[in-house]
Amino acid sequence: MKVTKVKSSAKTYGVYIGEGLRTKIKEFFPTTYSSILIITDDLVAGHYLEDVQRNFDNEHVYTAIIENGEGSKSIEMFHQLHTKAIDCGLDRKSLIIALGGGVVGDLAGFVAATYMRGIDFIQMPTTILAHDSSVGGKVAINHAQGKNLIGNFYPPAAVIYDVNTLQTINQQEFRSGYAELVKEALIADEPFFDSLMSVHLSDLTSKTIADHINRGIAIKADVVEADETEAGIRKYLNLGHTFGHALEAIQDYHGFSHGEAVAIGMLFAFQVSEQTFPVSLPFNQLYSWLKSNGYPLQLPKLDSMHIINKMKLDKKTEGKKVQMVLLRSVAQPVTAEISDDDLLNYIDLFMETLSGRS
The missing domain is CATH 3.40.50.1970 (Rossmann fold)
Incomplete structure (x- = not known):
């Protein structure tokens, strides 16, 4: 134990x-x-x-x-x-x-x-x-x-x-949970991220799953001890969640599971990060891993402004300005304010990117 x-x-x-x-x-x-x-x-x-x-x-x-x-x-x-x-x-x-x-x-x-x-x-x-x-x-x-x-x-x-x-648990719940483990690795532990990208979910043993969960919990515990009430670095645990929560809300919580929505949200955060900073993130690696493990990666037809309005209901929003968790590199998260005009462009580009990979 x-x-x-x-x-x-x-x-x-x-x-x-x-x-x-x-x-x-x-x-x-x-x-x-x-x-x-x-x-x-x-x-x-x-x-x-x-x-x-x-x-x-x-x-x-x-x-x-x-x-x-x-x-x-x-x-x-x-x-x-x-x-x-x-x-x-x-x-x-x-x-x-x-x-x-x-x-x-x-x-x-x-x-x-x-x-x-x-x-x-x-x-x-x-x-x-x-x-x-x-x-x-x-x-x-x-x-x-x-x-x-x-x-x-x-x-x-x-x-x-x-x-x-x-x-x-069913396969959707399994995928959903592993999306959160990937998130924890992305904000704090690049070797852990690399190890997750090297495995297929269908091949995992009970011991490996327990090891992954223990590592994820250790990361979470370190963050919440440093920032219990989300005044600072605890916000980083929301990587992928601003866009992901918007997807869930738009579909009235009957479409993507939470983790599946967060997985798409992480891809969106990768793309926004690359547009915001001079950084190259492992977008293709994460996309390929998600696809090979059965994550849904195609979005229904959505109105970009509707997504933005839902994103503004995120708890990190300040003064009606969307705050997103982005990455300067793996294990180097930051928060950034994104304007509505930029968000519209980013969302349209992201939907084109996913559509082009279908």
């Missing part, structure tokens, strides 16, 4: 990564709790909910099962889960367990952050993608106009990552 400690202003919490951890989660609890609410989704529940419930004998344990998918990160579901917590009698010494992927973690964490002004929660990721979202204390729900616009910084009491749960 690998243990990483993450320091936040409120607490230091452990990230525990290993096999079979879901059967012994009480070993990683920082304290005892009066009651527990397990929040999961309808896909994960069928695989792992009973395993987690078996950890508890005499505790007051309750469950809430939400619908799988980004649509559950809504104000309506947020309210329903608060009602569930109240009905179950949760108090300020209770615990919420987020069992699932990034949607469950973001939603359950925001419920925990706001219930009775904040109770403990534990992240139990079941996807590769959630290695990123479960560490760092960002919790949120979506607004109809944009992703994660309603949220908080609220660190978990622990992250318990049983890598055996990755055996049941």
Whole structure:
């Protein structure tokens, strides 16, 4: 088992990564709790909910099962889960367990952050993608106009990552998670990026996947410890996300998965970087790797100004000016303000580039 400690202003919490951890989660609890609410989704529940419930004998344990998918990160579901917590009698010494992927973690964490002004929660990721979202204390729900616009910084009491749960994720979720690992490598670790570009996702062993996740979490932990509330370098973790989130919002979160949208967003960031700085980035290498691993790389017909308007809802936007994370080279990220006129040109050029490679 690998243990990483993450320091936040409120607490230091452990990230525990290993096999079979879901059967012994009480070993990683920082304290005892009066009651527990397990929040999961309808896909994960069928695989792992009973395993987690078996950890508890005499505790007051309750469950809430939400619908799988980004649509559950809504104000309506947020309210329903608060009602569930109240009905179950949760108090300020209770615990919420987020069992699932990034949607469950973001939603359950925001419920925990706001219930009775904040109770403990534990992240139990079941996807590769959630290695990123479960560490760092960002919790949120979506607004109809944009992703994660309603949220908080609220660190978990622990992250318990049983890598055996990755055996049941589908290929789209697998691709989605690896896009975030590529992002982490691009902002901080060129050798890690090179190693990822040398493998095919279908050939990975469980040990290699665990090694990659551990490296990704180590990068994330270093960044969030240095900048917990995204005042500076933590923004770099949004490489590919300004364009990617816009794609997700335009398609009402029913098109590309989050990681697939971020993958396209990273290609866009590469192209904008090359137009902004005197730099040559491995665009062709990343594009070829994404294509060989089945990532969707063709965009539907989109209005460029519509994309820009969605990009302006990104949390990095200042004074209605889009701020993008760009690269001066691999592992040298920067933020830059991009004008609307330049964005229009960049988006049109990018769509031509992708169309020409179809």
